[in-house]
Amino acid sequence: MISREYEFHAPKTLNEALSLLEKSGGNAKLIAGGMSLVPMMTLGLAHPDAVISLNKVPGLDGVKEDGGVLAIGAMTRHHVLKTNPLIAQHAPLLAEAAKYVGDVQVRHRGTLGGVLVHADPAADYLPVCLALGAQIKLQSAKGVRTVEARDFFKDIMTTSIEDGEILVEVRVPKLPAGSGSSYQRLHRVEGNYAIVNAAAVVEPGKKKGRVALGGVGPTPVMIDVSAHIASGVSDDALRRVSDAAFAAAENAYGDLNGDAKYKQAMARVYAQRVVRAAAAQAQ
Amino acid sequence: MKYIGTGMTSLTNRQLAAGKGTFVADYKPEGMLHMAVLRSPYASARIRSIDTKAAEQMPGVVYVITGQEVAANMNPIFEAYDTAAMGAKGVKWYALVPERVRFVGECVAAVVAEDKWTARAAADAIEVDYEELQPVTDPEKAMEPGAPLVEPEWGDNILVTRDFRSGDPDKAFAEADGTISGVVKQHRYTGAAIEPRAYLANYDPYQDLLTFHASTQNPHPMRVFLAETLGIPETSIRVIQPHVGGGFGLKIPTFQEEPLLAYLARKLQRPIRFVAERTEDLLAGGHAREERLYYEVAYKKDGTVTGLRAKVIADVGAPSALCGWGQSFVTSYCIPTCYKIPNNRVQLFSVVTNKCPWNAYRGYGKEAASFMMDRIMDNVARETGLDRAEVRLRNYIQPHEFPYSQVSGAMLDSGDYPKALRKVLDMIDYENFPAMQAAARKEGRYLGIGIGQELTPEGCSMPRSTLLGGWDGCTVRVNPSGQVTILTGVTSPGSGNETAIAQIVADELGVSIDHIKVIQGDTDTCPYGLGNYSSRSIIMGGSAAKVAANELREKMLKVASKLLEVAPDDVDAEDDKFFLKGAPTRFVTFKEVASTVYRDCHGKAAFDVEPGLEATRYFKHPNVYHQPDTQGRFSSYPSWPNQAVAIIVEVDPETGKFKIVRYCAVHDSGVVINPLLAEANLHGGFVQGIGGAAFEHLVYDESGQLLTTTFMDYTCPTAVDVPSFEVAHQETPSPFTPLGTKGVGESGVTGPLGGLCSAIENALADRNVRLTELPLTPSRVWEAISAAQGGNR
Known part of the structure; x- marks a missing residue:
């Protein structure tokens, strides 16, 4: 329940939104869909003095x-x-x-x-x-x-x-034609946040690629895997990709879904999976 | 037509599907106020002082109350479960804590205000000065000498112990071909009803009547509890249970908020409502399940288990007036479930800690006993090289051996466990699974099959209990125009027992179900009864309805026979008619007979029957024994539904994640009144069982803070996360109830626990993975795989 009072604004232009934001002196929150802000306010983790909705501002979508x-x-x-x-x-x-x-x-x-x-x-x-x-x-x-x-x-x-x-x-x-890409995630139930997620892009010709990982540290990490796959996306190459992902996930931390060791191990698994899938798609 | 055995949709569907049900939060009487509760932020602390000034001064605040006023004006909350009668320790638990908090979420103070936001903000503005104390949050640490005490005057943290023996376990172990020892750990979890706890109290001083609308399962017991706690007459309270959005045992009284709200409504003489928030229910709405079961078994090389030593250590949280701790007793009571083991020792240590008290949750401790026995049977199979099904078949109590007395004194009524297991193995094609498994492995897929055996005793009846009794009442009334009103002592949390009870009465009276109306959940109109728990609504409530309807049937047959000018024995009833057996065209209508009794009681046909067509009858289950034997044992569960499940899973060994490919179950709850609703109940049970086995977990840190206070952290499966269920019924009638019913409501939650462990281990058989602890999260399964490989990954 949100028991604290706050001001609510629904500006009709971007300039109006910007000036409201300016005036609030840092105690306002912008609201878009409210899918994160509202739960934060309900749980008392965010208590802005003002909430500025962007939903009536034209030109911000599409x-x-x-x-x-x-x-x-x-x-x-x-x-x-x-x-x-x-x-x-x-x-x-x-x-x-x-x-x-x-x-x-x-x-x-x-x-x-x-x-x-x-x-x-x-x-x-x-x-x-x-x-x-x-x-x-x-x-x-x-x-x-x-x-x-x-x-x-x-x-x-x-x-x-x-x-x-x-x-x-x-x-x-835009991804160049002939690129391959894959996004995969490990989760416990549909609709919940991922435990670990990974996105890979392999460029046409399959010589260059990169993989980014989430859930394995405070911020997402990206690895350039070009050096590993340059001479082909072999099992050995994928093993090197895994090792690189494991190293890149050194700041993984534990939570209710598993400890740091598990997250790091999953970085290995998912990096390999998305690179393999993206490479299979690339031409 | 006959209704019993017909799968018809619920009588409440029309209203509920239209969104026109009435729940507590739908009531908005004029002048209604709102209550918000301030809860303890500490697991263990002494209250030095409370400053309510800031809260009192907030505009819109009507009243602020603390534990001092409660302790001075109210009794401790009346126990739902009589601890003294059970040889257990009790506590004086007040509606607000006056001195010492014992778990995070315990009620410390409350605010009544004109709107709920003000009430919440004011409650948060109350300043409490706490002296933090050392909490104890692990049950085995709590058992150690010198551990911090949850209740200092107890001298230890043990709420109750039990020690059951049969045969000569030491001899069995000495003569065994082999022994196995191990542990299974069930974690803390709970039911998550869509509707949280909700109450509305409204006091009329002119009638001296407190009307208490409650999302509860037990209106009559709740009235007793409120009356005793407030020190007022039962007749000054009317409890009404409107529609309930899920109970699962957790809506059984008595929570602190219930008498607190009743007291405030009487004091302020205004209607006040309390609707719990999700976080409040997760913190303080009752927990369950957290148990460690240590076991040793002795077996022969033919797979027969000859001896069992089991030690149950249950973490029941802080002691309270709630009935949840009884679950630990029931775990020990059920061991060794459906197996015939001649030599046993079963010990229980029910331990208190600084965590949320248990309340009843579907399964009520039975699930842990079956879970342990499933793990034991799988382990015996592994050690003897026998098939897992074969080991179970060699150890089952056989159908001709009932009634069967278990080591705890439990008196098992009836069952055919081998037949149910064989049937479910046929359903899932157990015989051909190895070929399917081998083919999948060639594609790199890891399939496994598992067996879960569930024994779910029902109809709980505990000595001297206000709440838990093996009986219930029902009134059946035939009105002058031939319609039937049924008033029940049992209630429905949304599970459909009103429909099944109507079916029973319809058959008994030969009246069509369209002419029946069922009224439940009102202490002023319904006969005294104990409400809904332990799958008792059809066992007790259905039987009472049958007996009451039979009384009216006999009376109406007599009148009908006079109208037809034949002997009563020659008349039968069906399809709204009383007719001559063998000559159904000679009949009088049901309506005509009803009319004759009401309108012509001095006439010829109804002259020698008592006026009126109303019967209130009570049914008492005969398979309950409360006189303790020499070991102090008694039999408190009269009815023993059971179920065999077979599950196929596919495991991803790289991540530890698994998915259920097939889920088959053969369920035996005796005679089934409504197969459609029985199956719907089972589906819910399966999902809660899968939720408990793999997803849901109430996690505390060492300081006693609950880390899972929203659905983002307390992970429940939804429809997309569970498989389709294949269910078959087997009917082994209860020899003790008029219709042979045994109760189905709680069933389903147990099979997934052992069944999923069994299936995952089978999928990874070549890696020798061992699962002993729930929930089966991806990381836990992954860790078990790592451990089996020596931890090198």
Whole structure:
């Protein structure tokens, strides 16, 4: 139950939202789908003085082509990512990841931007955005800046977003034709967060590839596996990928789903699985 | 038509499926206030002082109460389970703790306010100065000398012990071909009803009547508990149970919030409602299950088990007035379940800790006994090289050996365990599984098959208990226009017993079910009864309904025979008619007979029968023995449903995750009144069993903080996480009930525990994996695989 009073604003323009954010002096929270913020408030883990909804701000959702890049509005709902033809064609990893988020109701409320700023270490989009080389576009009253996804996540539920900034767009380079990609996750029940998740991209020609892992530390980690697969995606190559994933998961920590050792071992398993699957798809 | 044995949908479907059911939170009487509770943040602490000023000054706050006022004005909460009669230790548990908190979530203070948000905010503004004490959170540490004491005046942390013996276990072990020792660990988990606990108290000072709407399973016992705790007459309380969104045992009284709310409503003379939040229910809504069962078995090389020593250590949490601790007693009572072991020693240590008290949860300790026996039978099979099914078949009590007295004094009524096991093995094609397993392995898939054997005694009847009795009552009333009203002492938590009871009465009176209305859950209108638990609603309530309806049947047959001018023995009843046997065209309608009794009692046909068509009858189960024998043993469970399950799983050995490929069950609960609803009940039981075996876990840290306080951490399976279930019924009628019914409500939760362990081990047989502890999370299975490989991965 949310027993503390707070102000609620539903601005109709981005500028209005930015100025409300500015005025709040850091004690406001932006709300998109509310799938993370509302539970945090209910449990008393977040108690903002003001909640600013982005739901009435036009132009923050949808998937557009911008040359070699997909420009995805921060307010794009999971259901759209799961079903949008441009996503399916140019960034199928996002659609794969969207399938796993919550349940039908959550997928119609929750948003891409919301997941990224919440930055739960096991969230589905985090390794996907790293593997896709996504850029995060942030806007404040002062202007716009763009951060590489791999630099965006700083710690558990901590990002490089600053007071007064709104995540407005995620820019995802289109995968070249002939690429292979795979997203897989280990979870206990449908709809829950992953224990460990992994996203891989193998480029056309199968000489270059990368894999990103979530749930194996405070932030997602990415490994360039090109050196391992350059001479073919053999069992031996996959073993080296596994070893690299194991090493990259050195900051894994235990929780109710398993201890650090288990998480690290799962990094090994899932890195191998997604690289194998992505390589099988690549031409 | 005949209704018994017909799978018909529930009479409540129309209302509930339309969303038109009425639950406690749907009641909003004018002027209603809201109660919020401040709970202990510590597992063990002394309250130095409480400052309520800030809370009292908040606008909208009506009243703030602490344990001092409660202790001065109310009795300790009346025990749901008479500890003294059971040779156990009890405590004075108040509706609010006056001095010392013993678990995180215990009620310390409460606020009544005009709205629920204000009530919550004000409760959070109460300042309590605590002196933290050292908690004890592990049952075996709690048994050690010098351990912190949950109840200092007890001198130790033992709530009750039992020690049952039969035969000569030492001799059996000395003469055995082999022995095995081990442990099984069942973790702490609980039921998670969709509707949390909810109560509405409304006091009318002019009638001196407290009306208490409760999401409860036991309106009449609840009235007793409230009356005794508040020190007011039972007749000044009316308990009404509206629709209940799931009970599973956890809605059995008595929680602190119940008498607290009743007291406040009387004091403030305004309606007050309390609806628990999910976190409150996970913290303080009753836990269950946490037990370690140490065992040693002696066996012969033909697979016969000749001796068993078992020691049950149960962590029942903090002592309270709730009936949950009895589950530990029942675990020890059920051992060695459906097996005929001549030499036994079974010990129980029921231990208190600074964790949430147990309340009843579907299974009520029976599941742990069957789980241990399943692990034992699998281990004997492994050691002797015999098949797992064969070992069970060689040790079962045989069908002709009933009634069978177990080491605890339990008197098993009837059953055919070998037939049920053989049937389920046929269903799953056990014989051909090895070929299927080998074929899958060639594709790199690890399939395994497991067996689970469940024995679920029902109809719990404990000595001198207000709550747990082997009897119940029912009123059947035929109205002048020929419609029938049934009022029951049992209640339904949504499981459909009202429909089955209507079916029983419909058959007895020969009346169509459309003419029957069932009323349950109101202490002012229904006959005294004990409500719903231990699958008793059809055993006790259905039998009482049968007996009451039979009384009316005899009376109506007599009147009908006069109207037909034949002998009563020549008349039968069906399809709303009384007719001449062999000549069904000679009949009088049910309605006409009812009318004659009411409207023509001085006339010829009804002259020599008593006016009125109403009977209240009570049924007492005959298979209960409360006179203790020389070992102090007594028989408290009259009815013994059972079930054999066979499960096929596919395991991913790299991650430890498994999925259930097939789940087959043969269930025997005696005569089944409504197969559709019985099966629906079983499906729910299977899911809760799978949830307990693999997903759900109430995790405490060493300081006694609960780490799983939301559904994000307390992982429940949903429909997409469980398989389709294949169920067959076997009917071995109870020799003791009028219809041969045995009770089905609790069944289903046990099979997955042993069955899944068995199946996973079988899938990984070449790796020699051993599973002894639940839940079977991916990491636990993975660790077991690692351990079998010497820990090198």
